Amino acid sequence: MTLIDQLRSSVAGPVLGPADDDFATEVAAWNTATLHTPEIAVGLTSEEDAAAVVRAAAAGTPVRVLATGHGSAVPVTDGILATTSRLTGVTIDAERRIAHVNAGSRWAEVIEAAGEHGLAPITGASANVGVIGYTLGGGLGPLARTYGFSSDWARGFRVATASGEVVTASATENPDLFWALRGGKGGFGIVTSMDFELVELSSIYGGSVFFDAPQIASAVPAWIDWTKTLPETATSSFVILRLPPLEFIPEPLRGKTVISVRFAFVGDAAEGERLFQPIRDLGPTIIDAVAEMPTTAIATIHNDPTDPSPSWDRGLLLNELDADFAKTFLDVAGPDQQVPFIAIEIRHLGGAAQRDVPEGSAVGGRGGAYTFFMAGAPDPSLFATVLPPAADAILSALSPWTADETTINYAGGLTTPGSYEASWPADTFARLAEVRTTYDPNTLFPYGPA
Numbered sequence: 141m142t143l144i145d146q147l148r149s150s151v152a153g154p155v156l157g158p159a160d161d162d163f164a165t166e167v168a169a170w171n172t173a174t175l176h177t178p179e180i181a182v183g184l185t186s187e188e189d190a191a192a193v194v195r196a197a198a199a200g201t202p203v204r205v206l207a208t209g210h211g212s213a214v215p216v217t218d219g220i221l222a223t224t225s226r227l228t229g230v231t232i233d234a235e236r237r238i239a240h241v242n243a244g245s246r247w248a249e250v251i252e253a254a255g256e257h258g259l260a261p262i263t264g265a266s267a268n269v270g271v272i273g274y275t276l277g278g279g280l281g282p283l284a285r286t287y288g289f290s291s292d293w294a295r296g297f298r299v300a301t302a303s304g305e306v307v308t309a310s311a312t313e314n315p316d317l318f319w320a321l322r323g324g325k326g327g328f329g330i331v332t333s334m335d336f337e338l339v340e341l342s343s344i345y346g347g348s349v350f351f352d353a354p355q356i357a358s359a360v361p362a363w364i365d366w367t368k369t370l371p372e373t374a375t376s377s378f379v380i381l382r383l384p385p386l387e388f389i390p391e392p393l394r395g396k397t398v399i400s401v402r403f404a405f406v407g408d409a410a411e412g413e414r415l416f417q418p419i420r421d422l423g424p425t426i427i428d429a430v431a432e433m434p435t436t437a438i439a440t441i442h443n444d445p446t447d448p449s450p451s452w453d454r455g456l457l458l459n460e461l462d463a464d465f466a467k468t469f470l471d472v473a474g475p476d477q478q479v480p481f482i483a484i485e486i487r488h489l490g491g492a493a494q495r496d497v498p499e500g501s502a503v504g505g506r507g508g509a510y511t512f513f514m515a516g517a518p519d520p521s522l523f524a525t526v527l528p529p530a531a532d533a534i535l536s537a538l539s540p541w542t543a544d545e546t547t548i549n550y551a552g553g554l555t556t557p558g559s560y561e562a563s564w565p566a567d568t569f570a571r572l573a574e575v576r577t578t579y580d581p582n583t584l585f586p587y588g589p590a
């Protein structure tokens with residue numbers, strides 16, 4: 141029996157080859173610039189399907205997982221691509237403050253289900269990103285300084301491992317695999333669900349303000365100084381946006397270069413307003429949308445795009461910043477520079493993001509003081525030739541402030557040899573390799589950029 145026939149006889153979900161009508165839809169990624177062309181696509185509908193895929197592939201066909209494709213930077217061109225989009229569903233145990241999240245769920249589903257109980261998950265900026273893919277990479281969101289990496293809140297995973305069994309990975313069962321899944325990213329098995337601890341939090345003081353281009357030169361150094369005064373209960377970021385003159389951009393921002401300062405404060409709204417005042421004092425805003433808000437609206441702080449689009453990005457972590465950094469940054473990326481990046485963002489880290497969980501976890505980047513992220517203009521004709529040297533020029537100018545380690549969800553540019561591995565401290569990556577050897581001795585689950 142061929143592999144595809146074997147899969148069709150053992151998996152309840154669709155098993156598709158490249159000639160099948162629905163194949164392209166099944167393997168489509170949120171990043172539309174990446175076209176996956178695996179030999180076989182399998183739409184998982186259950187834990188049993190995941191185990192059946194592993195057992196069928198055991199003879200040596202590589203297995204990779206596609207959730208939403210937000211992280212699809214490199215095409216998958218061989219083996220089986222197991223898709224999780226049918227495996228949605230979130231159940232909340234309000235008493236224990238635990239969300240049981242199936243592998244295909246996006247953050248929006250968890251936010252809504254938890255919100256009904258006055259609870260909130262520690263998410264990323266976008267509610268559209270997949271919960272599992274994001275959390276496997278650690279995950280830094282709008283509340284990172286207060287609550288740390290999202291993976292710190294993972295309490296257990298169900299995983300179809302190379303043995304063909306579905307096992308639990310938690311602090312008490314397979315703890316080495318649990319350690320690896322909290323930030324070690326892909327290549328350990330097919331995660332079918334996760335138990336995730338929620339926090340009791342129904343509102344925060346937060347949102348974003350937008351200033352016009354002439355204020356960027358003063359806002360950047362002021363923001364850096366201001367972040368040094370903030371308590372751990374406050375997390376902030378800024379982004380310089382070069383927005384096209386297109387209909388879908390809100391009118392006051394259309395066609396402009398602006399800076400948006402984002403803020404999220406956990407505590408009394410009046411105290412949040414007091415802490416944010418130095419940013420308001422920077423001058424007139426185009427939009428001021430910082431106020432007390434329900435945590436269910438957390439994705440409005442960053443307002444990330446939700447529709448699939450071609451995307452290209454680069455990211456890394458920065459050490460402590462100073463006035464020299466602000467000057468250098470503005471020289472290479474400020475509003476007067478013609479750079480092909482629609483968004484250039486810096487997020488403030490530290491606080492809880494620096495502290496590991498008591499039992500330890502694999503996530504890289506706890507030592508970073510800030511994240512740095514650039515998204516290229518969404519034009520695939522620029523991706524291979526124009527964006528890489530433009531990004532390199534900016535990153536090279538900022539290299540005196542670059543941190544040694546980064547964190548995989550922010551890495552981007554993973555096609556450069558060695559850059560995937562460099563997303564973890566060397567001893568962490570070596571320990572991840574040991575866990576891979578234990579659970580996947582024949583490398584059924586490749587790891588790396590694809």
Ligand SMILES: Cc1cc2nc3c(=O)[nH]c(=O)nc-3n(C[C@H](O)[C@H](O)[C@H](O)COP(=O)(O)OP(=O)(O)OC[C@H]3O[C@@H](n4cnc5c(N)ncnc54)[C@H](O)[C@@H]3O)c2cc1C
Pocket residue numbers: 205206207208209210211212224243263264265266268269270271272273274275276277278279280281282325326327329330331332444445549550590
């Ligand atoms: C608009 C946007 C906003 C973002 N915001 C943030 C942010 O605020 N903070 C942050 O930290 N990151 C952020 N990211 C990065 C994001 O966390 C990563 O791209 C993440 O990999 C996306 O996961 P996914 O499941 O949605 O995507 P996918 O591309 O489908 O999955 C990414 C990888 O995760 C692994 N994976 C996914 N599901 C499974 C599974 N069930 N079993 C085993 N492996 C699996 C696979 O290796 C897969 O290649 C953002 C990305 C975008 C595009």
